[in-house]
Amino acid sequence: MATRSSWIQYAADCDFSIYNIPFGVYADADTRHHACSAIGDQVIDLYELCHHGYFGILNLDSSLFKHEFLNEFIALGKEVTNPVRNRIIELFSAGNTELQNNPVHCKTILKKQADVRMLLPVHIGDYTDFYSSIDHATNVGTMFRDPANALLPNWKHLPVGYHGRASSICVSGHSFHRPKGQQKPPDAELPVFGPCKLLDFELETAFVIGKKTEMGESVSTAKADDHIFGMLLFNDWSARDIQTWEYVPLGPFLAKNFASTVSPWIVTLEALEPFRTKGYVQEPKVLPYLQYTGDKNLDIKLEMFIQPEKAEPTKICTSNYKYMYWTMEQQLAHHTVNGCNLNVGDLMGSGTISGPQPHEYGSMLELTWKGTKPMKMSDGSERKFINDNDTVIIKGWCEKDGVRVGFGECSAKALPAL
Amino acid sequence: MATRSSWIQYAADCDFSIYNIPFGVYADADTRHHACSAIGDQVIDLYELCHHGYFGILNLDSSLFKHEFLNEFIALGKEVTNPVRNRIIELFSAGNTELQNNPVHCKTILKKQADVRMLLPVHIGDYTDFYSSIDHATNVGTMFRDPANALLPNWKHLPVGYHGRASSICVSGHSFHRPKGQQKPPDAELPVFGPCKLLDFELETAFVIGKKTEMGESVSTAKADDHIFGMLLFNDWSARDIQTWEYVPLGPFLAKNFASTVSPWIVTLEALEPFRTKGYVQEPKVLPYLQYTGDKNLDIKLEMFIQPEKAEPTKICTSNYKYMYWTMEQQLAHHTVNGCNLNVGDLMGSGTISGPQPHEYGSMLELTWKGTKPMKMSDGSERKFINDNDTVIIKGWCEKDGVRVGFGECSAKALPAL
Numbered sequence: 001m002a003t004r005s006s007w008i009q010y011a012a013d014c015d016f017s018i019y020n021i022p023f024g025v026y027a028d029a030d031t032r033h034h035a036c037s038a039i040g041d042q043v044i045d046l047y048e049l050c051h052h053g054y055f056g057i058l059n060l061d062s063s064l065f066k067h068e069f070l071n072e073f074i075a076l077g078k079e080v081t082n083p084v085r086n087r088i089i090e091l092f093s094a095g096n097t098e099l100q101n102n103p104v105h106c107k108t109i110l111k112k113q114a115d116v117r118m119l120l121p122v123h124i125g126d127y128t129d130f131y132s133s134i135d136h137a138t139n140v141g142t143m144f145r146d147p148a149n150a151l152l153p154n155w156k157h158l159p160v161g162y163h164g165r166a167s168s169i170c171v172s173g174h175s176f177h178r179p180k181g182q183q184k185p186p187d188a189e190l191p192v193f194g195p196c197k198l199l200d201f202e203l204e205t206a207f208v209i210g211k212k213t214e215m216g217e218s219v220s221t222a223k224a225d226d227h228i229f230g231m232l233l234f235n236d237w238s239a240r241d242i243q244t245w246e247y248v249p250l251g252p253f254l255a256k257n258f259a260s261t262v263s264p265w266i267v268t269l270e271a272l273e274p275f276r277t278k279g280y281v282q283e284p285k286v287l288p289y290l291q292y293t294g295d296k297n298l299d300i301k302l303e304m305f306i307q308p309e310k311a312e313p314t315k316i317c318t319s320n321y322k323y324m325y326w327t328m329e330q331q332l333a334h335h336t337v338n339g340c341n342l343n344v345g346d347l348m349g350s351g352t353i354s355g356p357q358p359h360e361y362g363s364m365l366e367l368t369w370k371g372t373k374p375m376k377m378s379d380g381s382e383r384k385f386i387n388d389n390d391t392v393i394i395k396g397w398c399e400k401d402g403v404r405v406g407f408g409e410c411s412a413k414a415l416p417a418l
Numbered sequence: 419m420a421t422r423s424s425w426i427q428y429a430a431d432c433d434f435s436i437y438n439i440p441f442g443v444y445a446d447a448d449t450r451h452h453a454c455s456a457i458g459d460q461v462i463d464l465y466e467l468c469h470h471g472y473f474g475i476l477n478l479d480s481s482l483f484k485h486e487f488l489n490e491f492i493a494l495g496k497e498v499t500n501p502v503r504n505r506i507i508e509l510f511s512a513g514n515t516e517l518q519n520n521p522v523h524c525k526t527i528l529k530k531q532a533d534v535r536m537l538l539p540v541h542i543g544d545y546t547d548f549y550s551s552i553d554h555a556t557n558v559g560t561m562f563r564d565p566a567n568a569l570l571p572n573w574k575h576l577p578v579g580y581h582g583r584a585s586s587i588c589v590s591g592h593s594f595h596r597p598k599g600q601q602k603p604p605d606a607e608l609p610v611f612g613p614c615k616l617l618d619f620e621l622e623t624a625f626v627i628g629k630k631t632e633m634g635e636s637v638s639t640a641k642a643d644d645h646i647f648g649m650l651l652f653n654d655w656s657a658r659d660i661q662t663w664e665y666v667p668l669g670p671f672l673a674k675n676f677a678s679t680v681s682p683w684i685v686t687l688e689a690l691e692p693f694r695t696k697g698y699v700q701e702p703k704v705l706p707y708l709q710y711t712g713d714k715n716l717d718i719k720l721e722m723f724i725q726p727e728k729a730e731p732t733k734i735c736t737s738n739y740k741y742m743y744w745t746m747e748q749q750l751a752h753h754t755v756n757g758c759n760l761n762v763g764d765l766m767g768s769g770t771i772s773g774p775q776p777h778e779y780g781s782m783l784e785l786t787w788k789g790t791k792p793m794k795m796s797d798g799s800e801r802k803f804i805n806d807n808d809t810v811i812i813k814g815w816c817e818k819d820g821v822r823v824g825f826g827e828c829s830a831k832a833l834p835a836l
Contacts, residue, residue: 125584125585154609154663157600157608158664160667160668161671162580166543166584167758167759168758168759176633176634177634180755180757181756196756215588216594218598245572247667248570248572249665249669250578250579250665250670251668251669253578253581254752257581258633258756259757287600287609287611337598337599338597338614338672338675339597339677340672340676341586342585343585346585
């Protein structure tokens with residue numbers, strides 16, 4: 001059971017417990033961009049916290065928390081970011097009165113989450129997306145290729161990945177227009193142009209690089225965690241009809257680069273450590289550079305909702321990060337084994353996280369099996385894919401022995417094509 | 419014939435004529451990073467030029483030319499960058515004595531190219547690579563798939579492209595280590611790990627985005643040139659054995675992201691305008707959003723050299739940008755038709771530029787036809803692919819009616835695997 005509590009009250013199912021202390025960047029009428037953390041329904045302004053001397057012995061300049069993005073803070077390394085997080089835990093733990101007894105300071109340092117706007121937390125230099133859920137890869141291979149050989153020959157030997165577009169990654173709460181593009185209907189001789197008809201989401205998480213590497217440098221699975229600052233929820237929006245036509249032979253392009261959505265709070269790897277669990281048994285055995293020891297998977301519960309215009313959200317799937325075949329540590333070791341360099345703030349998507357059961361599939365493509373099994377919404381309407389004005393919401397959290405560490409929401413709305 | 423000349427002397431075959439006036443960033447013992455242009459064998463320091471009042475009526479702050487990258491300058495738009503370029507042409511034209519007669523100013527403004535180090539000219543947010551040479555795509559399709567159906571069904575309907583890694587794009591003159599990675603020899607049951615055996619170059623050009631777009635915005639072929647600041651030479655280093663094993667189904671990843679090389683000088687689209695030529699006849703007719711009017715291809719002569727350690731360079735191919743099936747304007751219209759947003763400094767690679775003749779192929783893969791026809795170097799050695807310590811050099815220039823506008827060199831050295 002949870003043994004620590006905070007003098008800020010929160011419910012048992014709150015994502016932002018004293019065990020979490022994620023990092024983000026917020027804005028409001030008075031603040032252009034300040035780094036922040038969260039407890040309960042409150043935002044903790046880290047600039048104000050530092051400015052008022054609460055990070056005293058850490059010797060930090062408060063301007064560090066006034067940047068547009070967290071990159072400079074993260075780049076200081078875990079030897080700084082972990083003590084900052086631990087100090088916040090200390091300050092806000094029940095019984096600590098340093099800040100609690102100073103109502104003037106509390107007033108500038110604490111704001112209601114509902115009253116602020118969360119911003120994209122990091123400048124993303126490069127964005128990579130993996131394809132690491134075996135159930136997702138098997139489902140897609142079954143639908144589009146050959147059920148008897150659903151996984152391609154390389155799939156169990158390396159974490160397949162590809163580069164994506166960083167410029168169109170937005171923070172939760174945004175909207176975007178349904179993309180237009182070329183599609184080739186199965187019975188048509190020539191491609192046609194128009195709004196995508198098969199707009200889909202992909203239920204993913206992503207991790208943020210916290211320590212850079214130089215060209216030529218490789219990171220082992222054993223050292224990978226030093227380079228992972230934390231995780232977010234991620235929706236890799238996909239236009240399936242555009243994808244089918246364009247992706248051979250060089251991979252997805254316009255089918256993906258019109259928009260992606262991240263949740264605003266980076267949950268640190270340290271906050272996630274208690275929720276580590278056994279990795280997938282990998283057969284055949286992977287090459288030595290991909291081998292690892294210890295429990296490197298994570299038990300992160302994931303849920304996905306569709307909220308039609310003027311209706312309540314309908315839960316359409318529950319999945320779990322633990323269904324990942326390849327771990328983040330393996331993804332990172334693979335990404336750098338050729339000497340590719342990483343920068344702080346780079347984002348690495350998991351790929352769609354599907355579980356083995358049909359209600360655990362992480363995309364409409366799989367949930368409705370290419371549109372052949374429409375899903376019922378709470379307002380009585382049906383969905384094969386995403387309709388105009390639908391809002392799609394991901395939720396994710398870890399829970400164990402009464403301790404909850406969550407990600408909040410990753411939400412975006414699909415507007416009609418322009 | 420050229421009617422304009424400069425009071426700085428240069429040979430007829432010099433890339434940096436008074437008609438060129440490209441943009442770059444240099445460093446030397448006194449200068450961390452200043453924007454610059456070039457004439458003959460000289461670098462023109464634009465910070466010093468501005469600081470000494472030579473951009474008078476343009477009302478520019480000289481600090482604009484002191485940034486690490488040209489992005490801020492380029493972002494001011496062609497309404498600023500074109501007058502700056504025109505003013506430089508005016509100042510350095512034969513007969514203009516404003517600067518010429520001021521030896522003190524000349525001494526701070528002009529430096530020998532041989533005495534400075536050219537830096538990466540722009541911060542590249544996102545990098546996209548296309549696959550737009552019909553001869554290259556046909557050769558690759560013939561070798562790896564089916565000679566009777568070498569081009570995939572989408573190829574003549576859209577400029578196939580994919581996202582690449584921005585972090586490992588380096589400026590000419592660098593070296594990198596041969597990448598390691600998984601390969602699966604054709605007769606092996608399982609993949610093996612080790613240094614890439616089939617290291618290759620790709621002869622490309624790239625263009626730099628000069629005007630940003632917002633998400634949801636599309637750029638027509640007619641407006642595309644407003645968004646293209648200029649062009650560079652580009653080498654998209656490729657590890658063919660890694661590529662063959664990893665690229666299905668999501669495209670190239672570790673086979674490409676270990677290193678790419680750009681030339682240091684951005685030759686403006688305005689300098690290239692006189693060398694426009696007719697585009698490829700596109701059959702079948704492309705969709706309306708890809709149609710364009712006017713001569714949108716470019717006659718850019720390209721040459722590629724391999725220089726073995728301690729030997730003279732051997733010219734291994736001559737090609738020409740005019741062999742591109744898809745124009746830059748079409749690539750840009752396609753890239754944004756789905757609403758994908760562009761930022762100033764984004765880089766768009768052409769894809770390997772091969773011509774119809776065997777000596778015009780733009781990669782070792784094609785030149786040696788998968789290694790079956792080795793090439794002889796000037797030192798008597800043979801190459802199927804790139805050896806350790808080989809330096810690969812691209813040269814490119816336009817020439818017409820006695821006017822020459824060139825790119826200089828794009829050069830990088832492949833060191834042994836670490």
